[in-house]
Amino acid sequence: MKVKLPSAKKLLDKWQPVLRLGDWDIRIGIVKRPWRKSGDIKIDDTDKKAILLLNSKPLSENLEELIVHELLHLKLWGLDQMLEDLLNTAFGKDKSDPKREFAYNQFMTSLETTVEDLTKGYLVAAGHKNPLSFGRIRSKPIR
Numbered sequence: 001m002k003v004k005l006p007s008a009k010k011l012l013d014k015w016q017p018v019l020r021l022g023d024w025d026i027r028i029g030i031v032k033r034p035w036r037k038s039g040d041i042k043i044d045d046t047d048k049k050a051i052l053l054l055n056s057k058p059l060s061e062n063l064e065e066l067i068v069h070e071l072l073h074l075k076l077w078g079l080d081q082m083l084e085d086l087l088n089t090a091f092g093k094d095k096s097d098p099k100r101e102f103a104y105n106q107f108m109t110s111l112e113t114t115v116e117d118l119t120k121g122y123l124v125a126a127g128h129k130n131p132l133s134f135g136r137i138r139s140k141p142i143r
Contacts, residue, residue, distance in 0.1 A: 062133040
């Protein structure tokens with residue numbers, strides 16, 4: 001799949017009000033250089049501004065799924081930051097500390113699986129007919 005700005009903008013316009021993010025100013029940025037991610041979102045919660053970054057050639061095969069996923073990260077941003085602050089308070093900021101690394105990895109895994117489950121639920125509830133993406137799995141070597 002190749003990401004094009006007009007189709008991404010159309011999907012953003014569809015999902016922003018559904019996810020009750022209408023008070024946010026959200027821009028889309030297409031990343032054209034090699035990038036390991038399919039998408040990301042950069043957030044300034046003080047001004048309620050965000051940049052939704054999309055890989056021009058993502059591993060994801062479903063643009064709508066990708067956009068909803070990243071918008072849900074925006075929706076959950078406050079909880080994300082609170083838990084990260086709690087981890088820093090409990091374990092410190094030394095990323096080489098095995099206890100902190102374990103807790104942080106558990107948190108990030110839980111966050112990603114929760115966001116992906118919510119994404120699938122929203123898409124099903126909206127009557128989304130396109131198949132979900134298996135792009136990340138397809139890129140992993142078979143063992």
